[in-house]
Amino acid sequence: MGIISVRDVWKIYGEGDAATYALRGVSLDIEQGDFVAIIGPSGSGKSTLMHIIGLLDTPTKGKVLLKGKDVSTLSDDERAIMRRKTVGFVFQQYNLSPSLNALENVELPMLFAGVPKREREKRAKELLEMVGLGHRLYHYPNQLSGGQQQRVAIARALANDPEIILGDEPTGNLDTKTGEKILKIFKDLNKRGKTIVIVTHDPEIAEEAEKIVKIRDGKIEGVIEK
Amino acid sequence: MDYGFLAWRGLRHQPLRSFLTIIAIVVAIAAIFTLVSLILGLQETVRGELSKLGTNRITVIPGTMVGMNLGGDVLTEEDRKAIENTPGVKNVLALQTDHATISAWGEEKGITIFGVDPDAFNKTFQSLLGGYLESGRILDRTDRGRYVALIGYSVAHDLFGKDILPGSTVYINGKPFRVVGVMKKTNSPLDAGAYIPESVFQEITGREREYVRISAELAEGANVDDVVERIKRRLKALHGGLENFRVITPEQAMERANQILGMVGALLVTIAAISLVIGAVVIMNTMYMSVTERTREIGVMKAVGATKWQIMAIFLVEAGIIGAAGGLFGEIIGFGIVKTLEGVIRASLESYSAAFPSLLVLGLVGFSALVGVISGILPARSAAELDPVEAMRQ
Numbered sequence: 001m002g003i004i005s006v007r008d009v010w011k012i013y014g015e016g017d018a019a020t021y022a023l024r025g026v027s028l029d030i031e032q033g034d035f036v037a038i039i040g041p042s043g044s045g046k047s048t049l050m051h052i053i054g055l056l057d058t059p060t061k062g063k064v065l066l067k068g069k070d071v072s073t074l075s076d077d078e079r080a081i082m083r084r085k086t087v088g089f090v091f092q093q094y095n096l097s098p099s100l101n102a103l104e105n106v107e108l109p110m111l112f113a114g115v116p117k118r119e120r121e122k123r124a125k126e127l128l129e130m131v132g133l134g135h136r137l138y139h140y141p142n143q144l145s146g147g148q149q150q151r152v153a154i155a156r157a158l159a160n161d162p163e164i165i166l167g168d169e170p171t172g173n174l175d176t177k178t179g180e181k182i183l184k185i186f187k188d189l190n191k192r193g194k195t196i197v198i199v200t201h202d203p204e205i206a207e208e209a210e211k212i213v214k215i216r217d218g219k220i221e222g223v224i225e226k
Numbered sequence: 227m228d229y230g231f232l233a234w235r236g237l238r239h240q241p242l243r244s245f246l247t248i249i250a251i252v253v254a255i256a257a258i259f260t261l262v263s264l265i266l267g268l269q270e271t272v273r274g275e276l277s278k279l280g281t282n283r284i285t286v287i288p289g290t291m292v293g294m295n296l297g298g299d300v301l302t303e304e305d306r307k308a309i310e311n312t313p314g315v316k317n318v319l320a321l322q323t324d325h326a327t328i329s330a331w332g333e334e335k336g337i338t339i340f341g342v343d344p345d346a347f348n349k350t351f352q353s354l355l356g357g358y359l360e361s362g363r364i365l366d367r368t369d370r371g372r373y374v375a376l377i378g379y380s381v382a383h384d385l386f387g388k389d390i391l392p393g394s395t396v397y398i399n400g401k402p403f404r405v406v407g408v409m410k411k412t413n414s415p416l417d418a419g420a421y422i423p424e425s426v427f428q429e430i431t432g433r434e435r436e437y438v439r440i441s442a443e444l445a446e447g448a449n450v451d452d453v454v455e456r457i458k459r460r461l462k463a464l465h466g467g468l469e470n471f472r473v474i475t476p477e478q479a480m481e482r483a484n485q486i487l488g489m490v491g492a493l494l495v496t497i498a499a500i501s502l503v504i505g506a507v508v509i510m511n512t513m514y515m516s517v518t519e520r521t522r523e524i525g526v527m528k529a530v531g532a533t534k535w536q537i538m539a540i541f542l543v544e545a546g547i548i549g550a551a552g553g554l555f556g557e558i559i560g561f562g563i564v565k566t567l568e569g570v571i572r573a574s575l576e577s578y579s580a581a582f583p584s585l586l587v588l589g590l591v592g593f594s595a596l597v598g599v600i601s602g603i604l605p606a607r608s609a610a611e612l613d614p615v616e617a618m619r620q
């Protein structure tokens with residue numbers, strides 16, 4: 001069994017006539033160290049699936065196992081605690097806190113995880129240096145370019161050293177060249193053993209993945225393994 | 227970076243709004259601080275003033291309630307004698323009183339006159355009246371039946387354009403009186419009055435010998451409660467079994483005065499506390515706005531692993547900082563007001579000083595912080611309950 005196991009997951013928003021079926025019985029296994037790309041048209045349920053895998057949301061029906069543990073029945077706080085240890089999120093809109101500088105943004109997940117201040121600062125610095133922002137520690141998000149902001153977001157995702165990194169169209173707001181650089185960071189992380197799941201529209205980026213999952217209308221249309 | 231920092235950042239986000247919210251608390255805390263400090267000071271002063279006069283004294287007044295004498299109850303010469311002869315009583319001063327006119331420097335004014343036995347007055351001036359002599363001399367036995375007066379501070383210095391000095395002559399109810407002495411300021415009705423020998427008092431007022439107050443100085447080692455009991459028994463017998471008089475000890479007088487001050491104070495503080503409730507509502511409103519504006523950020527914090535309680539903590543600390551800051555600045559402003567009013571009160575009550583017990587100073591800041599935290603609970607909870615995915619969509 002893989003590090004991520006999705007079993008017949010349904011996600012239904014609303015009820016009756018107004019119900020939206022975001023996911024209709026999705027089953028998917030992802031192994032430790034995999035680099036998976038999820039592709040599909042807009043509205044097909046990619047983000048919903050990512051949120052469920054990343055413990056941000058719960059399925060209406062079905063099961064999700066992370067590292068063999070059934071997480072679909074956990075409480076909000078139990079999910080929050082497991083989330084900060086297990087998964088790092090990278091969003092299309094970066095989602096940095098505008099009033100925190102780069103260093104503080106990266107520290108945030110460690111603060112919630114109860115990491116002592118000194119250690120937090122040291123690790124945040126190291127991570128920012130690793131993504132090439134050692135010279136931008138005290139810059140605020142609005143003082144950084146899109147690519148730089150996304151690198152801060154990646155550093156933040158790595159803060160508590162999670163095994164799984166989830167990217168929901170992480171290059172969607174970036175130009176091709178910058179997008180490629182970000183993708184390179186994801187590939188490096190994968191080489192160092194992180195399990196990577198990326199949602200993307202970009203076929204070139206999908207090409208880089210070991211496994212491509214195609215979604216349409218809330219269902220998996222096919223899986224391409226290389 | 228920690229929760230305090232995150233909370234502080236929230237306050238800095240809308241500095242004007244944060245400032246106005248703090249002001250709402252400042253006003254309430256300043257009002258409460260001022261009132262409590264002034265009233266505690268007043269109680270202290272009352273205690274101090276009364277203990278200065280000593281505790282081995284009692285006062286008998288007619289009527290069944292302090293300050294009220296509706297039934298025409300009076301104390302008579304028999305009562306005075308009975309009190310004087312009570313074991314444990316050393317000296318007695320019986321007081322008659324009436325309104326009168328006083329003329330000096332070509333002007334006529336109204337004053338209160340007190341008729342006393344000059345000899346008894348002389349013996350008790352120190353023990354019962356505090357020995358407040360400014361200049362001249364007090365009455366003595368040689369003054370019996372003579373037209374002499376010991377006048378109060380205001381009569382001597384404030385009533386007329388010019389001061390009245392010992393040795394001068396004034397006209398009380400049209401009769402010439404020689405002023406033998408002037409009393410110091412006592413901050414009591416005595417300041418606007420004059421002591422004259424009792425026989426003269428009866429002549430110029432035409433009144434019966436009726437006392438409004440008989441004070442007794444107790445003998446060394448006499449037990450106050452025992453003497454009070456004895457006097458009560460004796461007077462009751464003289465009054466046909468009726469207790470239509472009151473025997474007041476200094477402790478009772480102090481207790482009563484402080485009780486009244488305490489009640490007035492509690493009422494005022496209650497009114498001031500209402501402004502604190504308003505302050506609490508203002509904090510709550512501010513915190514709700516803060517939560518709404520930062521919905522997206524809250525979503526992100528949850529996405530990176532914040533639990534509900536951790537989100538709540540950020541907002542509770544923020545509300546607590548508002549409360550504590552309001553409390554602190556409220557006290558600083560309150561302190562300024564108290565010091566100003568203290569000066570005003572001292573103009574007429576020299577020994578007055580406001581009280582700043584540490585329980586008030588620390589307790590009020592703590593209480594204010596607590597009010598802040600409590601006001602923040604509902605908004606903080608609404609932040610904690612946000613769905614991360616929904617919140618990040620904002």
Ligand SMILES: Nc1ncnc2c1ncn2[C@@H]1O[C@H](COP(=O)(O)OP(=O)(O)O)[C@@H](O)[C@H]1O
Binds near residue numbers: 014040044048
């Ligand atoms: N909170 C929601 N309420 C109602 N419908 C939703 C909600 N979130 C997503 N959906 C719907 O679910 C479907 C899948 O959405 P999403 O997973 O965001 O798609 P994708 O990321 O592939 O574009 C869409 O039709 C979308 O409108």
Ligand SMILES: [Mg+2]
Binds near residue numbers: 046047048
């Ligand atoms: Mg999407």
